Amino acid sequence: SQATCVVCNQQFSIHYRGKADIDNHMKTQKHEKNMKSYNVNQQLITDTIKPSKEKDEICSAEAVLVVHGVKHGHSYVAQQCLTNVSKTIFSSSTVANHLSCGRTKSTSIALNVLAPYFTRCLLDDLKQSLYYSLHFDASNKGNTKEYPFCVQFLSSSGVKKGIVDLIDDADESANGIFANVRQLIMDNDQDFNGLTALGADNTNVNVDENHSVYSLFKEESPDILKGIKVLVN
Known part of the structure; x- marks a missing residue:
């Protein structure tokens, strides 16, 4: 049997001694050194990336705009135009003012986010x-x-x-x-x-x-x- 240490990114055998093998690995100099940087990195990630309701709403709005454009066969150039118009019409909206859904980003959302999601939904229904x-x-x-x-x-x-x-x-x-x-x-x-x-x-x-x-x-x-x-x- 093998165990994987996430901190060291290493596999080691626990076939013979089980928990004792894990304890021995945790006492190694390599593991203790890696733990110091691992704890720092974890803290940085926790402090830097914080949930934001406003960001979630902006992402949702951009996704809806792309879905609308794809559904009606609009070009990504038109998507950029729609984003600019939305900012002008809804100038008092914080979400609208932070939309940045131009041609490049719309393409990326459609190909890398929406397409895999809807394809998976289709295949799940097919099963x-x-x-x-x-x-x-x-x-x-x-x-x-x-x-x-x-x-x-x-x-x-x-x-x-x-x-x-x-x-x-x-x-x-x-x-x-x-x-x-x-x-x-x-x-x-x-x-x-x-x-x-x-x-x-x-x-x-x-x-x-x-x-x-x-x-x-x-x-x-x-x-x-x-x-x-x-x-x-």
Whole structure:
């Protein structure tokens, strides 16, 4: 058995003597030296980072503005304009005056905060459903080939659909797409047997009876259905 000392960032064995091994480690010169700086750092963090209701309200307001912009397809340039207008209209509001949600920050909030959160919510709902369909399409963005993957399923609140991942891959072969789809299902801990239908463009690489993404899935799941309409278009 191994124990980890957070202060020393080190693992040591407690297999033979248990608590005695821990006591011996705590008496070492290295641990005692690290404890001095560890206590100082902990105190600095506690003194410097303090909860602030006002900061929480500002962060919440910025997140709401970004959600609103993404929902209605507004550009991040327009997001900057909206922030400036809000400051002017609500000049007496402390929260509005401290908004700093321009193009760069809005992009970061959307990609690094909101997207992972809503994707996780979608996948959590998907795990409560027994069956789902998967839709994908290939699109060019500059010199990059992108594949958005979208799921559709029946939840307790009705039919839900959403993009779960966007994969960059120049391989447009049936084997390459099949490998990406399979890996996507595994990475998100979804039940492969719950996949009931594939939706994709009506091309040979996607739906050909002899060798295609559909035929490869058909070999593993004989009851899978062939869909044509693509939700990600």
